[in-house]
Amino acid sequence: MGGQAKGKKKNKPKRKDHRPNQDVGFVGLSPQERMKLRMHEKAKKKTAEKYSVQQLLEKTQESMDSFDFEMAGLFCQRALDVDSNNLQALDMLGHISCELGHMQKAKEVLLRAVELSPDVGHSKYMNLGQIHTGQEAVDYYSRGIHVLLSALEKQETVAQAAAGAAAAMTDEHHELPTAKDVSVAYCSIAEIYLTDLCMEEGAAEKCREFIERALKYHHDNPEALQLMASYLFSTEKIQEGKQYLLKSVGLWLPAQKESAAPCTTEEDVQNEVPPYESRITTAKLLIESEEYETAVDVLESLLEEDDEVVQVWYLSGWVCYLQWGKAKEQREAEGRGATEEEQEEWKALQEAARSYLTNAKKLYNKLRCDDQPMLEHAEQLLGELGGEMEAEEGEPAVDDDYEPCSDEEEDDGTPMEH
Template structure:
């Protein structure tokens, strides 16, 4: 007690000195901050280049992290993570998930969740490290990590990751079939595994042989084999059907008959699964679509880019009406994609000679292609081949009376958005 009293007594003059001299006070405080910061361990190499204040902030964050880890259980942190994911708050989800991983660094569920959250945030490297750690800890369990690793790699590496993921999935399905115990022991993620997941993975492999590895020896055969396996595990997978159509269209001398027709059939079956117009034609007359069917159809609509590919194939198959339906649906979602306007113009151009009303298709082709060209310039696209073909087609179509009268070619680029809106309104008025 005496020692403490003596210490207090000693400190009194210093406090008076500090109050009488603010400059010395600031200096003394900075020395205290510096000593505190220097005493902080800098185990992380990233901290070494930080300022004193930044190092102190890192230390405070580490303290908060430790306190959070002591306060909450892993289960509670994962519940908060899932809640944030449901609310699309991926930043907070990453924070809670990282805290859970600090407590259990080898928990596969947490690693998988963290990898997916980081992928949503666009942090590819952190997601990759999480999934690679999961692969290291459990190479024969959980297929999703292999699917993600396959997506961020190319060529042979991508095929290897996808193939390993397929192997894990098939083993899981086999265990579930032959052993109730094996099914019960499956992870939560694998418990939802279906043949559709296997089909999607085989489609990913086929796409790589279509693109990155198309020049490899035997690529065509491996591509076809992957598509056939995809259809084996999900005969109603529109992506697999479309890939089969692409494969058949790519075979040499397809115009000889049967192969081209087979490709067209696969393509139309694919489109009928999600395109409203085709779906209604395929259903028996008088059959009404209930809410569940409509919801299922909406969930089965392919991504935007995939539907652009569908439109290209439909134009190649000379299914112009269906191609236009697909492209018009894309415009409703986003009317600033040059390729969509270009394809609409190209589809109309190809119908000029075959139609009984060639002038109608000429006018439509000219309108779509003009918009494609103006939007191309506005957005600064870099597809020189598409621009060249667009200009070539416009040259062949000529200016046209309506375009010359309206001065459409001379509209400034900044008015292009208004031009699209006005055009859409005019078309709606004509329909009504």
């Protein structure tokens, strides 16, 4: 009996695995990248279980209020991990990214907010305007103003409604616009026509038009008044410009000087004080209009706030030099010799100018700034004043371990422009 050939074993069909593939989305990633992504997902889940989005945004705001933008960015990103379409979180992260100098990230986040809610919330357009220049910036600011005006009109419509309804609207949109916001936005456009687009046809007329609109919505806006002063100075209307400038400074400088008084809170004062960069322009305009003592007050407050800005040291030295020269000219014009008291005053101004300019030059080199005209002018003034001051002669010179400032601070070194 011949043996039969054994039949081949039939392979049993494999059982289908209906469990979800945990590695979907990990294809093509290195082991390190997979581990990082898994850790991120684990942290995201843990965050969602421990904190609500609103709690994370409150933490974000607290960090922003204390100028800890790195920490604010971490809290805000966690909020977006939980709710990627949260408009408040997108707006806040856009602003935080701008503060940290992460402009590409800011653009992506803010444009996402525009995509989700083009007609509600003006702050994203204001931040986009700050990121861009020229006509692009004007376009973003204009869209923001359109949103602002629509919101203000809506507020007027519901003005007679119950207070609770108004509060509900505030919670939903996270921002309640004011006429002052409109004024500030118009100032931003006017400034572009005074700088980036100053050579465009009709730029001067557009600049004045937008400043007047800003003053229409907030007639006591220091920034708008100062912009009008800059505009008038640029058109050789010095006396009229000086009136606007002094009115602008009078709205915030006295309160800032008296901010130590018990009846005045720091928050109240800061709400009225223009931004740091704007106050540098204030000092320049005051020097140009020969309001030297007021310029000194402004510059001293700037140094107390931040002593890492070369231009503020330079302007402080320049104004002391101008005061020194003016005092000598007055005595010579009167045709009499200087008294001992006057000679001491001249020497004090001369030494103050030397000290400020010496620090300006040393800080300039430390920070590797790039403003040759300012450096040359400082050196010229020092030459007339008797040369650089040694550290033991006056106030302490800039520390050798001085840390460089940000790129934005380095860029803010232009001499006397409006």
